[in-house]
Amino acid sequence: MSNIDIISDKELQKGIREFLETAPDIYMAGVSVDTVIFGFHNDKLKALMLRFGNTPYFVLPGGYIRKEENLDAAAMRILQERTALKNIYLEQFYTAGNTNRSKEEVALELTQKMIGTIPNSNWFTQRFVSVCYYALVDDTKVNPVTEIFFTEVKWFDVNKLPKVLYDHDAIINKALKRLQADLDEKLVGFNLMSETFTMGQLQKLYEAVYQKKFVRTNFQRKILSLGVLERLEKQYSGKSHKAPYLYRFVKTS
């Protein structure tokens, strides 16, 4: 830890300091929100993570709950601030509450290196229980936004996570388990796809979420039997009559 070189950055310092000074007046103490934002690209399931200051550590997009704000609204605000997206599919899946989860000293040590004395440090080092949400986004529409503590927003393959702070790797694993259940039960997968897609692309999504291979014919039979896909007319491209069919999800609700 002590060998990490923290680059001095006046703007970053000012933003962090302002946030730390005002936060205890604005936000609930003891409860925070963390979000696992899933996207699907290049056949991989990815999660959006933020670089903590100018350190090598990454964290999940998260934040605090305003004193007069509903919990779900706080989660949606945090997501929109980070992705600039509206109408995000958002699902609360877990609340993390071990006593040692916020006792991670690294974040505090790093912050101290970045800005010197920490205002209201007692407020930030108190124990926080974190309510966790996962979100499904069409990554082509996301325009990630950095802010205050964070100098970089980056997609990571869920199987190749960077160094993380707190218990955020465990939270991502929990989110993945819940996504697997929901993909089956609530057919939420279309939130990760473009409007139209081929059967092959959909199979790649399911393989990325369940982290295993499916047999093409079995997958196709099973998914079609659910009655949620609409096959579109082939558009003559002038090139090949072997172009695969395009599908889209039928919105049932």
Next chain:
Amino acid sequence: MSNIDIISDKELQKGIREFLETAPDIYMAGVSVDTVIFGFHNDKLKALMLRFGNTPYFVLPGGYIRKEENLDAAAMRILQERTALKNIYLEQFYTAGNTNRSKEEVALELTQKMIGTIPNSNWFTQRFVSVCYYALVDDTKVNPVTEIFFTEVKWFDVNKLPKVLYDHDAIINKALKRLQADLDEKLVGFNLMSETFTMGQLQKLYEAVYQKKFVRTNFQRKILSLGVLERLEKQYSGKSHKAPYLYRFVKTS
């Protein structure tokens, strides 16, 4: 409200007052735990509820999280205090966080009627986010325990709830939805049954949870196809050779 007759009870008053005086030093502020304890008897799915003081209102068993206690441990402690059971099947399913959920004035008004001036009333009227768990218990083994605020512990049919405080009716509905999903997915139902049971009893449980009727032959075929039931040898009772088979769940983990 103002017509409710609050019976004076010195022991109750003393217990409540002691609790209110010490709670802020012992417990986290802003986060609480509520539990929906499901039991199955007389073919009905029931939830255990507590009478608030000597009022007509009931609440879910719940409590606060000790400052040095893990969240899951707090839920288990609260359950054990209330049911005197060990090895309870316990599942976190939801965190309730609307701003108006703790703003219910009734509990405070009732407490005031019971004990007069309320110590630390600011601590109790602050906003609480509540982490909710459901538990599945064999009701024949439960020995409900009253304590502090509560003068009666009672099972209620989930379709015939009494007057409740806070958002506890909404929380029970959420728990029921999650139980429906988990009964299918994780086969948690055996926690609600005695060690052995007939196919008819099991069907009644599924009907109570899903709140609909099943066709006997279909139900039997489906449940046997899961491969989780073991059929026991009939014991000759000397009475009837038509006694139904008994089954038990095979523990797979």
